[in-house]
Amino acid sequence: MDHFTNPRNVGDMEDADGIGTEGNPTCGDAMKIYIKVKDGKIVDAKFKTFGCGAAIAVSSMVTEMVKGKTLDEALAISKEAVAAELGGLPPQKMHCSNLGADALKKAIEDYRSKQKQ
Amino acid sequence: MKKIYLDHVATNPLHPEALEAMMPYLKEEFGNPLSVYEYGTRAKAAIEGAREQVAELVNAKAAEIIFTANGAEANNFALRGIALAKQNEGKHVLVSRMEHHSILNSARFLEKSGFAVTYLPVDKKGFVDPHTVKKAITKETVLISVTHASSEVGTIEPIKEIVKVAKEHNIIVHTDAVATTGNIPVDVKDLGVDLLSMAAHQFYGPKGAGALYVKQGTRIVPLIYGGIQESGRRAGTENVPAIVGMGKAAELAKAELGKRIEYLRPLRDRIIGTMAGAERVYLTGDRENRLPAHASFCVEYIEGEAMLLLLAAKGIFSASGSACSSKALKASPVLLSMGISSSLAQGSIVFSLGMMNTPEEVGHLLTEFPAVIKRLREISPYAQGWGDREEGGQHWTVKE
Numbered sequence: 001m002d003h004f005t006n007p008r009n010v011g012d013m014e015d016a017d018g019i020g021t022e023g024n025p026t027c028g029d030a031m032k033i034y035i036k037v038k039d040g041k042i043v044d045a046k047f048k049t050f051g052c053g054a055a056i057a058v059s060s061m062v063t064e065m066v067k068g069k070t071l072d073e074a075l076a077i078s079k080e081a082v083a084a085e086l087g088g089l090p091p092q093k094m095h096c097s098n099l100g101a102d103a104l105k106k107a108i109e110d111y112r113s114k115q116k117q
Numbered sequence: 118m119k120k121i122y123l124d125h126v127a128t129n130p131l132h133p134e135a136l137e138a139m140m141p142y143l144k145e146e147f148g149n150p151l152s153v154y155e156y157g158t159r160a161k162a163a164i165e166g167a168r169e170q171v172a173e174l175v176n177a178k179a180a181e182i183i184f185t186a187n188g189a190e191a192n193n194f195a196l197r198g199i200a201l202a203k204q205n206e207g208k209h210v211l212v213s214r215m216e217h218h219s220i221l222n223s224a225r226f227l228e229k230s231g232f233a234v235t236y237l238p239v240d241k242k243g244f245v246d247p248h249t250v251k252k253a254i255t256k257e258t259v260l261i262s263v264t265h266a267s268s269e270v271g272t273i274e275p276i277k278e279i280v281k282v283a284k285e286h287n288i289i290v291h292t293d294a295v296a297t298t299g300n301i302p303v304d305v306k307d308l309g310v311d312l313l314s315m316a317a318h319q320f321y322g323p324k325g326a327g328a329l330y331v332k333q334g335t336r337i338v339p340l341i342y343g344g345i346q347e348s349g350r351r352a353g354t355e356n357v358p359a360i361v362g363m364g365k366a367a368e369l370a371k372a373e374l375g376k377r378i379e380y381l382r383p384l385r386d387r388i389i390g391t392m393a394g395a396e397r398v399y400l401t402g403d404r405e406n407r408l409p410a411h412a413s414f415c416v417e418y419i420e421g422e423a424m425l426l427l428l429a430a431k432g433i434f435s436a437s438g439s440a441c442s443s444k445a446l447k448a449s450p451v452l453l454s455m456g457i458s459s460s461l462a463q464g465s466i467v468f469s470l471g472m473m474n475t476p477e478e479v480g481h482l483l484t485e486f487p488a489v490i491k492r493l494r495e496i497s498p499y500a501q502g503w504g505d506r507e508e509g510g511q512h513w514t515v516k517e
Contacts, residue, residue: 009514030498052421055423
């Protein structure tokens with residue numbers, strides 16, 4: 001509840017190294033996660049989310065959890081882990097947690113594809 | 118923290134006088150109304166008294182009121198009961214897309230049972246057009262059911278005009294008046310309907326009591342078979358305390374209706390006046406022809422459940438038709454049926470006032486609600502627009 005009423009890391013990131021978006025407002029939730037990477041580690045993360053309380057709390061928690069992690073460690077963060085960190089989510093809200101993990105994954109993929117170029 | 122309850126379409130608190138009327142029937146007057154000795158006869162007299170009170174509220178005869186457990190049962194009863202009674206004359210039923218689930222799912226049951234159902238469209242303010250009804254009528258049509266008012270958008274439907282069209286073809290008309298009975302004048306003779314559903318807890322009566330008005334001479338097949346209660350049309354031992362409470366609440370509603378509307382309407386108008394002028398906040402439903410205590414909006418770029426929860430964290434309780442706030446995770450079919458885009462429908466929020474609310478509470482809402490919108494828009498990625506999302510509120514503007 002605290003991550004919903006006082007979400008951390010809200011905002012856009014001008015110089016993001018990777019951006020991942022997931023979801024669609026027509027279904028109720030859409031998430032945009034920004035990451036800043038230095039020496040293979042995520043040093044900062046920000047988000048913007050359209051969605052319910054759970055979706056906002058998940059975004060806040062995911063962006064907190066990834067800070068200081070290597071990209072592979074961040075990729076290993078599961079929706080269950082995010083939900084568990086939040087103290088559990090009701091079954092019908094688990095897809096919000098999924099959305100957070102997926103948006104993060106896309107942000108990391110975005111970073112890696114940029115590195116290859 | 119002060120609690121501000123603004124979800125009277127969900128339910129109302131019980132009127133203290135209704136509770137007082139119920140108390141003996143929860144305690145010493147526990148008799149079964151079918152019993153022939155004095156416990157029974159007193160219980161029977163109590164429910165017959167309540168029947169008179171409910172009948173008076175809607176200008177019906179007592180014998181035309183059948184008590185049910187709630188509004189949903191009354192709606193199920195009306196649709197199934199009339200369709201089954203009339204199936205030899207035709208197997209076509211019309212319902213609007215604005216209906217409550219208890220109507221829509223009953224209609225789906227009828228479809229599975231071999232009836233054809235036409236779902237009548239509504240316009241962007243939520244009105245069912247009587248001309249649309251006229252066009253949808255076939256030789257097979259036996260029943261038309263259109264809500265008196267939707268609790269989601271508050272629009273009061275032109276039932277009288279729909280009845281006029283139906284009666285040219287001798288078709289039975291039912292209206293779900295759960296949201297209106299006890300809240301605006303409801304007169305079955307003036308409306309001209311054959312059946313009308315109501316629920317006690319929508320007018321400060323208890324939960325567990327509803328009623329179906331069935332015009333004298335209308336044949337209806339029971340929903341519940343059993344004993345001779347409710348003239349054999351609704352079996353089962355009566356919920357005597359709840360029925361007595363419903364009767365008292367009906368009597369109070371009839372006596373106080375004018376005063377209640379006079380009190381609530383200006384509060385509603387203040388909410389609509391302030392919020393409908395806010396940036397990208399759209400009133401849903403009709404501005405004039407709406408429930409007197411009902412203000413509903415779609416707020417663009419943010420989601421309804423998040424608004425609802427942030428308001429709840431501030432002690433303000435409201436409702437939403439967004440996908441996330443529903444257990445089924447689907448945006449309100451009522452909003453979608455009005456042509457509201459599914460993105461905008463996610464921003465649905467409904468405030469419904471009651472007699473406990475004060476002007477100060479409304480003032481508090483009008484301070485807190487814009488702050489909640491602002492906060493969520495800061496979090497939303499769409500605050501500058503839907504971007505490449507093709508569906509936006511700009512395609513659906515009802516701001517006046």
